[in-house]
Amino acid sequence: xxxxxxxPRHKVTETGTPVTLRCHQTENHRYMYWYRQDPGxxxxxxxxxxGVKDTDKGEVxxxxxxxxxxxxxxxxxxxxxxSSQTSVYFCAISPGLAGPNEQFFGPGTRLTVL
Amino acid sequence: AQKVTQVQxxxxxxxxxxxxLDCVYETRDTTYYLFWYKQPPSGxxxxxxxxxxxxxxxxxxxRYSWNFQKSTSSFNFTITASQVxxxxxxxxxxxxxxxxxxxxxxGTMLLVSP
Numbered sequence: 001x002x003x004x005x006x007x008p009r010h011k012v013t014e015t016g017t018p019v020t021l022r023c024h025q026t027e028n029h030r031y032m033y034w035y036r037q038d039p040g041x042x043x044x045x046x047x048x049x050x051g052v053k054d055t056d057k058g059e060v061x062x063x064x065x066x067x068x069x070x071x072x073x074x075x076x077x078x079x080x081x082x083s084s085q086t087s088v089y090f091c092a093i094s095p096g097l098a099g100p101n102e103q104f105f106g107p108g109t110r111l112t113v114l
Numbered sequence: 115a116q117k118v119t120q121v122q123x124x125x126x127x128x129x130x131x132x133x134x135l136d137c138v139y140e141t142r143d144t145t146y147y148l149f150w151y152k153q154p155p156s157g158x159x160x161x162x163x164x165x166x167x168x169x170x171x172x173x174x175x176x177r178y179s180w181n182f183q184k185s186t187s188s189f190n191f192t193i194t195a196s197q198v199x200x201x202x203x204x205x206x207x208x209x210x211x212x213x214x215x216x217x218x219x220x221g222t223m224l225l226v227s228p
């Protein structure tokens with residue numbers, strides 16, 4: 001199994017508070033991704049990173065920011081959480097080689113915003 | 115733009131029945147990759163298979179088989195003699211060559227009853 005951990009695994013917070021989710025990998029993969037999973041929407045890409053300090057927006061990036069200061073860590077921040085950001089968040093990694101880029105996923109973080 | 119459509123939202127079968135999950139994709143690229151992932155009730159996302167656009171050979175792995183047809187832009191997944199442990203949400207995804215991001219379908223929930 002790919003070495004990917006996410007923390008925290010569960011979090012309950014209140015509207016308007018900042019929240020940071022952490023993804024940590026031990027595979028030294030170049031690419032890292034943040035997705036959210038919601039009923040009826042499947043997996044939607046929030047942001048991704050193609051190297052240290054190199055990030056780009058995904059399909060649903062509004063209200064989220066990311067940072068990657070080390071190869072192994074990719075942080076997702078909700079500056080001011082809203083109830084619409086209640087979701088399950090998955091981190092994924094891929095080697096980023098030319099060609100197919102199957103992604104390997106972390107265990108997920110369940111976030112509830114009250 | 116890429117699009118992945120998983121035709122069935124939910125499928126219910128009785129154990130030992132065969133079941134096919136349909137996936138239809140849209141892309142303008144001639145080189146691309148297709149994937150299937152499984153998400154069991156425990157919540158993790160498990161990579162099952164990757165298929166390259168230039169390889170239309172069908173693949174079989176135990177009770178699982180995949181049928182890739184470029185002519186109909188489909189990449190269907192069949193489980194033969196289904197078992198209760200096959201109950202999960204299955205996601206189809208597509209990646210264009212030269213890009214690192216995947217586009218996911220919304221998933222098909224498969225329920226296998228004893």
